[in-house]
Amino acid sequence: EAGVVQSPRYKIIEKKQPVAFWCNPISGHNTLYWYLQNLGQGPELLIRYENEEAVDDSQLPKDRFSAERLKGVDSTLKIQPAELGDSAVYLCASSPDRGVVGANVLTFGAGSRLTVL
């Protein structure tokens, strides 16, 4: 099993540039999460999908951040334009449906580290 795959692992951009992150969850995992992790802090939820539906995007700064999960599998997270304060690690995680063995247990990807100059 490949696990949760994220790309790119590292991205350095100048402020005001756009950036996109991609996530491929574990096959069969219907719930997908995007978290932001600042240095020395815990993951903070940005958006959660159940299949292709965004069921919780209350923490997503919608003026510059957007996300999509077409066909309920892969997901992309976009920032446009990026600001200095967006420098962080963007984590993707997935979990099975509720009622399925392993539900509520998140499997994380390696993360995408963004540096905005």
Place this chain on the structure above:
Amino acid sequence: AQSVSQHNHHVILSEAASLELGCNYSYGGTVNLFWYVQYPGQHLQLLLKYFSGDPLVKGIKGFEAEFIKSKFSFNLRKPSVQWSDTAEYFCAVNAANNNDMRFGAGTRLTVKP
């Protein structure tokens, strides 16, 4: 929404010392509780979880945690730490009726050889 607080930002221990990391959550309903660990340069991974039943749960590598409902706590323990336990530890909680997972700020554990 639920929230999680971890009391210790950075803990430094010598090998063989005992460990206890504090975790408290706030949520009025039934919760699932987790500890995740992030070793240097690696992914976040599950250490142990509590869903129901025996409030003392055992995880990998000799770790255990005790759910005390009256205190809204889920502290992580290990009787004797090793240098390889050096990592960042995150407590997490989700409401039992949804998949909304929230994390604490984390505790960095440094074990001196």
